Amino acid sequence: MTLWMLAWHNIRRRPARSALTIAAVAIGIAAVVALTAIAWGFESSWQQANDARATDLIVTRQASQNTMPSPFREADVRPLLMQQAHVQQVAGLLSEMLSVSEDGPPAFVFGWEYGSYLWQHLELVEGRWPASAHEQVVVIGTLAAQTLHKGVGDHVDIEGLTFPVVGIFRSSALVENGALLMTLRQMQQTMDKPGKVNVLNIQLDASASETDEAQIQQHVRQQLHGYHVLTSGELVSRNAVVRIAKAMSQVTTLIAGLVGALMVFNTMLMSVSERRREIGLLLAVGWRKAMVMRLIVSESVGLALTGGALGILAGFVLASVLEMLPLMRGKIDPLFSPWFLLAVLGLSVVLGMAGGLLPALNAARTSPSQALRGE
């Protein structure tokens, strides 16, 4: 019998206690997996949206660290941007999170500058695009069509105005698939923010290098006080929801780690205490102290690893269930990377080792004669 088999046999000797410990570790790991996958997925989805739009730089108002960047007057900023070398197009965008049905959850509503490059990456599935900047119509993403139960020819109420749905589109970005889209002019009118945008998207020409991009950023920062000039990645990482989601996953990881390690520690401490005679016998028949320590640590790692593996499965299920909730549909897209899952398994091993080390040291210090006498 190998050491690992012996450790596994010992774990199975106390099924109730082992199951409880594994369950506690699994719950913690599931929370870590689900929250981290959601946080990364949220960031990735916004990043995809920006990448799909082929936006190189983004201008927003400074201190706008809220869910949506604060609106600003487009005319105050656009002329300066257009003067920069390599700037091919500047496209205004006004977005809000709004209720578009009586009982449904809020949805992203985007206003994009009519005729700008922003629209080019979208695929029209059904119907048509707005015919002009002034046309009071919306096109909706495939996911929004499902969640709102709306199709071409239906109407949606947005901020007290009625908009006919004239088209359904598909995007490579989840957030856009779950959104409603109208022209910037219509959005400004709907939100009573004439001339305002909360993001200006800049597309550079093909010859622009990273150095050119950095120079534009530096130049605009010097000239435009109170504004940020960011790459799309920087904008996403500064998004309040992304930051909150990441902070939550980090805190959960910390708590789950501590609780998991303590559970394993407690289980192994009790196990060693109950098995003093057995450990003493092993030492008496020639087992080295290092071998006894390896046995105990193997048991604790086995517990944590089993909990970790089950936790990963549970995390998948939890994230999938959350993704299907009406409130969350179209807003989260959990991202499970193989490296992350391996890291979670690594975390389980660390938990097991941390929780088993002290009990293993205790076991190794056992005096065979005292243990066999039952002292």
Add this chain to the structure above:
Amino acid sequence: MNSFWLLVLLLALGGHQATASAQHGTLAMDTGKAVQLRMDVRRYDADGHLLSPLKYALIVQQQDEAQYQLWRVLAPARWRGQKLLAHWQAEHAGAIFWRLSAEGGCLRDAGSFADWPGARQIWLLMRPWQTWAVRQQSGKDDEVNGHDCRWQRVRSPDGRWQVERCMDQQQPVSWRTRLLNHRGNVLQTIDISKLIRRNNGKLAARDFTISDADGSRTTVHVYSGDEDYQPAAGMFLPPEGCAAQPVLP
């Protein structure tokens, strides 16, 4: 100071600003500036039943010593587009107002403003508290929704109203605000649950609950805003021949 005058500002404004404003006898808002807010309002009766939820767009502008407010109902459909235009004078706790139909004409039934769930509660919040002198700077320490705070008390110039607020010691936020009448009875309690950072870096309330003495409560969620709103010319003028309604209490 930025133009955020209304309740969102009132609830979040610090004692420092309030004191300074009171000392100078001016409203704590730049003349000519305007702000737009959009809010979801849900009113629950004393038994916890949800009354019709409302969405308002609210525009506020400060001009010298006067303040102008334009309320517009976005939802539900039966009140959609109806407006309330209010003119406040800095030295008074009340206002004159006009109710306008969606088409811009006058509505005579002034009392129906109170029909809009939550409107009256928010209205009461909009007294110019930040101009009232702080009577008692430091009261007892307390904890509201997990936040340490210290109570202070202010009173309206005419002595009819008092406000107690529990100010955060680290940041200019009143986590709990109580509006009392001259007898010291609590009329309303406002608890802030979520803050938002404004363009000037200061904090304002985004989600809050107004609890009335009768056990009913109103939750308010500010879902959109524009701190540099450009009001159209004549936006705050009542239609010709439209009589002003009595001053609200």
